[in-house]
Amino acid sequence: MIHVRRLALAVAVPFLVGAGPYDIPLFSTPKAPAASGSARLVFAQSPFGIAVTADGHAQYDVQVTATALPAPSSLGAYSVYVAWAATPDLQRWERLGTITNGTTTVGHVALDKFLLVITAEANAAPKQRSGPTVLHGTSPSGWLQSFLNHPMFRGITG
């Protein structure tokens, strides 16, 4: 199973590298199988050209482009789609804003690595995620690899 995952990573990485350090492919879920999308990170406006928090986290706006999202109400008692940024351990969720089909800019997000998750929700400002996920992706920084874990060196560099 581990080897299968690594193979999948090896296939996925070149595609993502081609997309550059700002692009997030979004993947649909069984809740909305026809939906598709992508997102692009753009530095939030700053007099320095790049936006950085005082402790050094890059601060991005997220341009979410979605197509074929069904009406939220078709999935249940929902009225909007909300974009969230979640830490990889899923312990911290930040609401970025509502999105629709087409391109919507939400943000800011200032996490080093994060998951971008689109859920259907009952209102535009829920305190926490509760509705079904329709699209999801990983920030490019999430693909940062550990030298120590790479098969080429695993078991050698210890």
Place this chain on the structure above:
Amino acid sequence: MSARYLLLAVSLGIPFAAAFPQQRDSMPGMDHMAGMKHGAPGMPIPMPKGMPMIPGLVGLVPPGGTFLPGAGLDPQQLPAAKPTEVVRLNEGDTLDLTAALVRRTIKGHDFAMYGFNGQVPGPLIRVPQNATILVRFHNRIDLPSAVHWHGVRLDNHSDGAPGVTQEPVAPGASFTYRVHFPDAGLYWYHPHVREDVEQAMGLFGNMIVDSPLAGYYAPANSEHVMMLDDLLINGDTLVPFGGAGPNFALMGRVGNVLLVNGEPNYALHVKKGEVARFYLTNAASSRTYNLSFGGAPVKVVASDESRFEHEELVPSVVLAPAERYVVDVRFARPGRYAIVNAVQAINHYKGEFEPEVDTLGFVTVDASPPKADYGRAFATLRANSAVTREIDRFRPYFDKPPDKHLTLTVQVTGLPLATVQFMTIDTAYFAPVEWIDGMPDMNWLSTSAQVRWILRDDATGKENMDIDWHVARGSVVKLRIVNDPKSFHPMQHPIHLHGQRMLVVARDGIPTRNQVWKDTALIPVGSAVDLLIDASNPGNWMLHCHIAEHLGSGMMAVMHVDR
């Protein structure tokens, strides 16, 4: 070294050494290193904490020999570097500026380094706007040199760019510059020959050009110049520079001792409620800073060539190499405020981000108030209508198609196999800005003989000094620069254009909302940045990356502004 390391060294390093001209000899001046901060004894460069050298690189040294200032001289025989003196000059005045060896004592160790007029930083030249001065430069160091007046829109022949506007000034020789200051603001001067050595060793200084306008800046209780740079020290030894050309060619030399005005422990005393104005210059070879003042509110007022259209409160100040910012900081409460550079570094071994915080110094705020309370003025974010009016002339050009396209990329040949292997693996993600050198072993071993950083003109395919752009004087040129994220080692580049001023009108298609005139703009990895150049100053002007090692590895071109 563990058996595992040895195995990898054998499998990667030794066969490579036979195939490529990497040297395995001991490095001159590197045989007496003691007290190394990190890494194993005998390690030629300091490594990040907990990170060993890659086995395949152990024992290698960069090709091309080494260089350190004042080789063979006892630093004790050199004059001690002095603090910066303010030199106020007026129209027609002359300054003698001598580059020479000095002794600097940093963290208890004496080093032979360079200074202008015996000072590090060099004299702070303060002049009124529109003044013209003569500077008689005397080269008394052990390398050819020259002085570039960074950001100043002066006459071309005084730009100080050897190979373009003058010949290098040989050791012992002199050259006279006529420096005219048409724009108020904060500028700096530095050599344009082997910047990786000469600038890093202390040859830099600021110029403040004062506007005749009363209230040009909001009132402040005090003014302070901070020239930021860093120094790479291994124990009691400076890590040597490349002899034939720069080493650390991949990422540039990122020091492990952060300095303000040439010293490691900056200290400032102010009064409660004081508004302190800081003139900030990044004189480091490669490091981009993210500077904050212990939580005190920071208002950014101006940058390279002008004030901003409107002032903004910011959480921190990001400075790429060669950039300048003028910021006001209000220290409302008594206490001790740490000035820190805080970044999220990448640990390539773990594949994780890690916070890294360096304290540059402290501001001590005493309980007594200043003579004048400028708290209300500080709280007001001024709109500088004169700046906006001037930029309005250029606004019709903001959306025009680019006149020129440049792609930033790199070619490498002959790097150690282990470096190539690791960097090939590490291609899943490149940070838009690399704040630290996370792979100093690979970086150190890369030289300008192996790494060629490239500015590529998309229209002609020409690269670097083969680019032959001619634009008419008075034209407004839109230049789109794309930093290729797919190259062997994508990295941010602070791109500097000599002798002109420019606006960053858009980044990745997003228009800039608050304009300021610039001469240096940071181009992050994977970004497309649109620059609008006011090509008003005739002559032959360099366009280059201001990471000293990238410049020294070819990343430069010339734009001719025809009369």
